[in-house]
Amino acid sequence: MNDTFEPVIIGFTCNWCSYRAADLAGTARVKYPPNIRLIRLMCSGRLDPTFVLKALASGADGVLITGCHPGECHYLEQNYKTLRRYLMLRRVLTQMGIEPERIKLVWASAAEGVKLAQEITDMVEQIRALGPFKPRYPMPLNPSEVVEVQPVAERGTV
Amino acid sequence: MMSKINHSTTERVGVYVCHCGSNIAGVIDVEAVAQWAAEHLKDRGVVIARDYKFMCSSLGQELIEKDIQELGLTRVVVAACSPHLHEATFRVACQRAGLNPYLCELVSIREQASWVHTDKHAATEKAKAIVSGGVERVLHHTPLDPLHVPIHPATLVVGGGIAGIQAALEIADAGFPVYLVEREPSIGGHMAQFDKTFPTLDCAACILTPRMVSIGSHPNVTLMTWSEVTNVAGYVGNFTVTVKKKARYINTDLCTGCGICQEKCPKKVIDDTFEAGLGYRKAVYTPFPQAVPKYPVIDHVNCTYFQKGTCRACEKLCPTDAIDFNQEDEIVTLQVGNIVLATGYDLFDARRVAQYGYARLANVFTSIEFERLSNAAGPTNGNIVLRDGVTVPKTVGIIHCTGSRDRNFNNYCSAICCMQSLKFAHLVKERTGATVYNFYIDIRTTAKAYDEFYQRVLEEGAIFVRGRVAEVTDASRMPNEEGKLIIQVEDTLAGLQRRIPVDMVILSVGLEPRRDSHEVAKLFGISCSSDGWIIEKHPKLDPVATMTEGVFVAGCAQGPKDIPNSVAQGAAAAARVLGRIQQKEIALEPVRASVDESKCSGCRICNGLCPFNAIIFHEDRMVTEVNPALCQGCGTCVAACPAGAISGTVFSNEQIFAQMEGLLLHNIEHPPLTEGVLA
Numbered sequence: 001m002n003d004t005f006e007p008v009i010i011g012f013t014c015n016w017c018s019y020r021a022a023d024l025a026g027t028a029r030v031k032y033p034p035n036i037r038l039i040r041l042m043c044s045g046r047l048d049p050t051f052v053l054k055a056l057a058s059g060a061d062g063v064l065i066t067g068c069h070p071g072e073c074h075y076l077e078q079n080y081k082t083l084r085r086y087l088m089l090r091r092v093l094t095q096m097g098i099e100p101e102r103i104k105l106v107w108a109s110a111a112e113g114v115k116l117a118q119e120i121t122d123m124v125e126q127i128r129a130l131g132p133f134k135p136r137y138p139m140p141l142n143p144s145e146v147v148e149v150q151p152v153a154e155r156g157t158v
Numbered sequence: 159m160m161s162k163i164n165h166s167t168t169e170r171v172g173v174y175v176c177h178c179g180s181n182i183a184g185v186i187d188v189e190a191v192a193q194w195a196a197e198h199l200k201d202r203g204v205v206i207a208r209d210y211k212f213m214c215s216s217l218g219q220e221l222i223e224k225d226i227q228e229l230g231l232t233r234v235v236v237a238a239c240s241p242h243l244h245e246a247t248f249r250v251a252c253q254r255a256g257l258n259p260y261l262c263e264l265v266s267i268r269e270q271a272s273w274v275h276t277d278k279h280a281a282t283e284k285a286k287a288i289v290s291g292g293v294e295r296v297l298h299h300t301p302l303d304p305l306h307v308p309i310h311p312a313t314l315v316v317g318g319g320i321a322g323i324q325a326a327l328e329i330a331d332a333g334f335p336v337y338l339v340e341r342e343p344s345i346g347g348h349m350a351q352f353d354k355t356f357p358t359l360d361c362a363a364c365i366l367t368p369r370m371v372s373i374g375s376h377p378n379v380t381l382m383t384w385s386e387v388t389n390v391a392g393y394v395g396n397f398t399v400t401v402k403k404k405a406r407y408i409n410t411d412l413c414t415g416c417g418i419c420q421e422k423c424p425k426k427v428i429d430d431t432f433e434a435g436l437g438y439r440k441a442v443y444t445p446f447p448q449a450v451p452k453y454p455v456i457d458h459v460n461c462t463y464f465q466k467g468t469c470r471a472c473e474k475l476c477p478t479d480a481i482d483f484n485q486e487d488e489i490v491t492l493q494v495g496n497i498v499l500a501t502g503y504d505l506f507d508a509r510r511v512a513q514y515g516y517a518r519l520a521n522v523f524t525s526i527e528f529e530r531l532s533n534a535a536g537p538t539n540g541n542i543v544l545r546d547g548v549t550v551p552k553t554v555g556i557i558h559c560t561g562s563r564d565r566n567f568n569n570y571c572s573a574i575c576c577m578q579s580l581k582f583a584h585l586v587k588e589r590t591g592a593t594v595y596n597f598y599i600d601i602r603t604t605a606k607a608y609d610e611f612y613q614r615v616l617e618e619g620a621i622f623v624r625g626r627v628a629e630v631t632d633a634s635r636m637p638n639e640e641g642k643l644i645i646q647v648e649d650t651l652a653g654l655q656r657r658i659p660v661d662m663v664i665l666s667v668g669l670e671p672r673r674d675s676h677e678v679a680k681l682f683g684i685s686c687s688s689d690g691w692i693i694e695k696h697p698k699l700d701p702v703a704t705m706t707e708g709v710f711v712a713g714c715a716q717g718p719k720d721i722p723n724s725v726a727q728g729a730a731a732a733a734r735v736l737g738r739i740q741q742k743e744i745a746l747e748p749v750r751a752s753v754d755e756s757k758c759s760g761c762r763i764c765n766g767l768c769p770f771n772a773i774i775f776h777e778d779r780m781v782t783e784v785n786p787a788l789c790q791g792c793g794t795c796v797a798a799c800p801a802g803a804i805s806g807t808v809f810s811n812e813q814i815f816a817q818m819e820g821l822l823l824h825n826i827e828h829p830p831l832t833e834g835v836l837a
Contacts, residue, residue, distance in 0.1 A: 006280075008822065010818060010821065010822070016685075016705055017685065019242075020242065020705075022269060022270060023240045023242060023266075023269045025269070025273075025274055026240070026266075026268060026269025026270060026273035026274050027269065027273070029273055029274070030274060031274055031275065031276060032274055032275075033275075034271070034274075034275040034277060034280040034281055034283075034284045037284065037287055037288065037291065037821040037822075038270055039291075039814060039817055039818060039821070040241070041793065041809055041814070042749055042791055042792055042793055042806075042808075042809055043792035043793060043794065045767075045792050045793060045794030045797065046792060046793030046794065046796060046797050046806070046809055047797055048796070048797035048798075048811065049797075051797075051814060051815075051818070054815060054818060055818055055822070058818060058819055058822045059822045060818075060822060068685075071680060072679075072680065072685060074683060074705070074706070074792075075769060075770075075790055075792035075794070076683075076769040076770075077769050078767075078769070078792050078794045081767060081794055081798075085797075109685055109688075110685050110693055110705065111685070111686070111687040111688050111693060112688070117274065
């Protein structure tokens with residue numbers, strides 16, 4: 001299965017740096033695998049940690065978070081908050097039994113198209129090695145679909 | 159089976175897939191993408207999906223406009239290039255057809271798919287997913303109006319070189335106030351140090367100083383030399399800039415610029431800024447006689463009074479009592495609507511190329527040293543002589559590309575060194591009759607009348623050797639090399655190793671970004687390339703704007719360039735600023751956060767997150783409010799609100815979730831989860 005496994009990665013990009021780095025990678029015809037799909041945010045600080053959980057719950061095998069280098073945030077300092085959330089997310093994922101390597105934080109300035117492409121390439125290989133993401137119990141897609149989770153004792157071995 | 163998004167839609171969506179000639183269609187099967195969208199996204203509101211050669215052409219736009227009117231489209235998705243390129247184009251097209259411009263979404267299948275992937279099938283599948291994401295997202299768009307921000311009529315120009323001078327003069331002549339801030343005691347920049355300017359050989363001072371005088375006397379220009387910008391707050395239209403006016407120790411209200419203090423000051427200092435280390439100045443000085451403003455500066459590091467507590471010669475002899483040793487740095491706050499950065503360049507430090515011997519071999523000069531040597535107002539009154547101050551060189555070697563086009567130092571071409579070297583060759587020939595060798599990699603004389611100048615220098619008998627110099631040494635091997643500098647070079651046209659003895663070597667050093675360019679970029683909220691040059695908004699179509707609205711760039715701060723180009727950029731930046739000021743206001747993206755007070759629990763988690771102080775907490779009602787005038791739309795508070803009470807226009811949770819679902823769920827190739835696993 002892993003031989004043919006093509007991971008799907010959702011990438012969150014900052015409008016001012018990494019989205020432009022992606023544009024630059026395009027303009028410069030730098031190649032990277034097609035496994036990533038980018039979503040533009042105004043700032044990496046816009047990244048609600050639930051975006052990452054939701055992406056994984058909706059079928060992504062990994063999530064890439066990109067923002068401006070520390071000290072270069074277009075909104076002064078919001079990427080530091082992204083860093084905090086990223087570190088928290090890694091712990092939360094670990095507690096949920098999900099490999100924290102499924103998420104990755106990359107700083108990429110508007111000039112770093114080549115770097116972004118390389119980071120994407122590396123991440124695709126990393127996720128490919130991890131294999132497809134299979135949640136261990138049903139994950140609700142949106143709040144209206146929340147299923148009642150059984151108490152741990154009654155759930156038996158999952 | 160995939161899990162379908164369960165909400166239905168009544169919207170009527172049009173999908174337009176662009177070929178972009180072969181840029182997209184060469185890799186992505188655009189027809190298949192359009193067909194797929196028409197079939198599979200039908201229940202997501204897609205009523206029409208078309209592909210077209212160039213969507214951005216007037217015919218392409220008319221296609222969309224016609225469909226909006228005839229098919230009653232309520233949403234438009236264009237799959238083409240980056241939104242940074244053509245989002246505005248398609249929004250305007252929608253607006254013309256009566257659709258709110260914010261109901262249009264441009265998704266990038268060029269920069270993000272066709273240009274970066276080689277596997278045609280995979281790229282096509284990815285394009286489908288991207289289109290699907292766009293369709294889901296656009297369903298959650300709401301009609302919006304742009305925000306209108308008033309523009310303060312004053313402008314800040316940072317840097318008083320020729321680019322900054324040009325920008326300041328254009329704006330001031332148009333009748334608007336300008337603050338020109340310069341770090342050095344005088345404006346003029348590097349150009350003031352030059353003797354002649356290529357290719358016309360008119361004297362730099364003759365063309366520059368009238369401009370400097372205009373700046374100094376212009377009623378609309380507030381000149382602040384010996385000053386630095388320390389803080390920039392606010393946004394386009396209304397920046398608050400803090401400037402530190404360093405203490406001059408001169409009362410400029412009383413000083414007449416007579417120069418007696420400079421004459422009488424007993425302390426001589428090597429002038430390594432203006433005279434490039436070749437000449438002296440006093441501890442109280444104006445960098446050069448035509449300096450603007452005319453007031454001198456006391457250099458407190460070298461002033462005998464500041465160091466030893468005695469002297470005060472200048473104070474005693476000043477006829478107007480203008481010397482004020484008690485002066486302190488002054489902090490000034492300015493209100494401006496736009497900013498032009500013309501901070502210029504630094505020269506490559508020739509000592510880094512150790513094999514060329516600069517600062518080790520006396521008669522190796524840098525280009526700026528030669529400029530001062532050849533300048534009639536320079537330390538040798540324009541006599542081209544060796545470091546001993548008397549000997550006229552009989553042979554001179556000019557080494558091009560020192561520090562440029564060299565992977566050990568800077569990869570880029572510094573753009574001016576070829577012409578500068580040709581100018582040097584001409585001046586040496588003209589003034590000394592010496593034999594001149596030029597060592598070059600390529601001769602780049604691309605602008606108007608430049609190549610003619612090259613031909614002229616060739617005809618004058620300058621010798622050109624094609625090859626990168628390996629070494630400059632004083633270790634002689636032959637009798638004719640004794641006491642000379644020997645240039646070791648591979649002549650790549652003749653296929654020979656050569657040793658050429660010369661009396662003087664001139665290193666045509668490259669241009670580098672200012673050493674503090676990264677700090678300056680941070681201060682003004684813009685970004686630099688990895689080299690350190692300021693990144694323009696678009697390298698071709700928006701060369702003087704930056705990513706930050708209201709901040710423009712001109713001259714060498716953006717990249718190496720010659721005087722004509724610096725002047726052109728200064729004028730271009732001024733034109734952009736004037737356009738803004740004339741409009742009196744600017745329309746901005748309505749990306750703002752707002753709080754639903756009924757959902758706000760008053761937890762105050764968001765309160766500490768805003769660097770713009772846009773979040774206000776109402777103690778009486780225990781709710782938070784976002785001030786839309788201060789909010790910049792980053793969305794950090796939206797992401798942090800545990801109650802979901804804060805929402806952000808253009809990038810709402812619903813829009814991002816929907817785009818994500820679109821990107822993932824409609825992906826044919828990789829069904830994300832099987833039904834058995836999913837609840």
